[in-house]
Amino acid sequence: MDQLAAMRALRRVVELGSFTAAADALGISHTIVSRQVRQLEQQLGAQLLNRTTRRLVLTGAGKDYYEASRQILDAIDDADRAVGQHQARPTGSLRINAPMAFGTLELANWLPQFIARYPELNIDLVCNDRIVDLIEEGFDVALRLTRDLPDSTLVAKRLASSQVMLVASPAYLREHGAPAVPSDLLRHNCLTYTLAERPNEWSFTSADGARETVAVKGNLRANTGIALRTAALAGTGIATTASFIVHEDVRRGELVRVLCDYTIRPRELYVLYPQNRHLSPKVRAFVDFASALYQQRDWD
Template identity: 40%
Template sequence: MELHNLNDIAAFVSSVNAGSFTAAAKQLGLTRSAVGKSIVRLESRLQVRLLNRTTRSLSMTDDGQILYERCVGILQELDAVEDALAFRRATPSGRLRMSLPVALGRLHVVHHIERCLKDWPSLAIDATFSDRLVDLIEEGFDLAIRIGPPKDDSGLLTRTVACQQMITCASPKYLAEHSAPQTPADLADHPCLHFVSGGRLLPWNFRVQGQPVPVIHAGRLQMDSAEALHQATVAGLGLATLPSYVVNDDLRSGALVQLLGAYAEAAEPIRVIYPSKRHLSPKVRLFIDKLVEAWSPPPWE
């Protein structure tokens, strides 16, 4: 196919999508006259009328509808090939803005950021550590890491990169002085160290006889930092339910002991979310790909 033939097809598809030669010309960086000539040339070559034209609107003929449906797929395939080749050549550069959960970000994402900065000298990263659910598009973030099932949001894409298992635990020191709880109901007899988010206590979620059972038994200590709760639990101040990525090293070393494992809820997904863009920049795409590679399996497991 000669190049001008392809340009004529692109002018035709753009005219249909935009609804006028003028709007299509603006999208393509051409004059209205050039777009009109492309359509005439295409109709002449195919010996059919593709568009019904009035001074105010365009509408497709039956032949135009058939050509449009075929050509849209062709142009999308060409774009995909171009994107793939550009992606292979591209090196992440520019400034990547991300929002990270505080504990997961500090304990495990920072190491990944360090590796990316070392591998890609042209990349700069702005990382915000917050457990608040930011509005990516409104606040200008390129990506965020969130924990839990996806919410309905057609403007965002999501990719699961790991899982978070909540683990109820206590220190050997605490258990030497108190009997271990055997069921979630026994937690009423223990000082429970709860996480505070947005001014409210987050419940500990268990599953009893197949049914979800949220539990809140606030003790004398409540914090909005998972890392601080972890330190208090290791010190023997009470029981806590904390993410596996916070406590797994202590469970392996014996500094903490898991409790009520038979009643634990299913693990929740850890997801990267990012705005839905057809041409995703290399800095976002490669950062996510590299994170998936680094967390297969997750370093805390």
Template identity: 35%
Template structure:
């Protein structure tokens, strides 16, 4: 029983170190903050060292804690690989899958597939987060992430391209009725524009040039939204122009609720990829979900 207690303490320590707080670790583990703190305290007493520097505002690892965390993570990786090797013959996913999704695309395209899988395989548990910020999969204990855009740094990760999203510039007919339709991107400076907002910066639009090169253009940001669905609502309300993915606005273009403009400058395609830590690439739960998403992409269900 004591060995089991020791392992419980190690798991609590690793999760706390990864998330940087007892409160966040408690939410992840389904425990109270007090229970998490006591588990870590008992582990420190057993080891005879302090693993964390505690203050009223922050929690940080001591040098001993950093060294212990590295060794614990290596041990956990070995155990996960052993579990994967033992269960690699299992055809269905099980266990808890922690997945991070881009907000609008994740809700509209990925989440329904995950829920179908979860209904079909009740042994699979899901922890799903939606974010537009950069998430460090390894540090935050994420098993799988879906990312939109070029992957600037994927060291320690495995990436699988699923599909691409095509970007178009559009506006509502009621806005175009009151304003002249622009013929060049430069004319957008005379219009109201709805722009994405990430990491305290406006998101540049991607435009095609005559030589097929891609140009970044930041229009005047009359409205800034950190959420794609909010941008869509603003465009539909006639607030101005926006550059949005075709999978989001396609039905509105077909119905006439939106109209595409500057088509000769549009059509840039951005990759959509699945990423997971290298040490977890053989886990059945990850492999099954990625294989399902690949099949959906090949069938055009993610477009």
């Protein structure tokens, strides 16, 4: 006897109320359904159904067995569906949210590779520097650069760590001098990122592990690292920024790192998506692609 087939037959009989309806739903004969249920009862040594001329009623043992077998069958169906979704080709629309700087300077560099791998996807990328509600605003996935993620029902997968550095233009440093210790920043024009938890408090760790926090001041505040980078390039002041925003400027000598003997707590790159029972093929494809990408590359 195929016990799973017999369990499915019993479930259909109970849910549809007759052997005939169950047979039609399963695409087999009334005789086969009846035999499967009878063999199941024989194997269990218990009567599962009370049969009358008008209806079928589960016995006490039948109720217990039906509930347990229904959970088993649901779990099997879920497992089959999960594998099927994993193997399915990603299609449809994928809405991605990312911070402005990351989306334009980093994500835009590797997104074409993802599109080339999954040409049946239609990508809708929205970049902004506010925290969006993925579910309310209809996003499938988001990328976040942060030190601390707020509690939420979203699934968060860490991808990489991004170094944070202080930079200024050579012209600014020639005119104002380079800070040697964090407290020297009190005499400088510091460009602050307003979406930081404490924009005007810059914390440093020295080589020996000592922590120091400086209350900085400056004449420019911005909610995007791109604006701070542009201002630093123009000689406006000293900016604190993620390395991916300015690493090319530093390499070319257009910006100079300052306070290199001190470290600033890095920001972590996460991919976030709504918590669903089964991850859709398009979201799984994006998460897997991004995870593999940042495992293989030296980001900073």
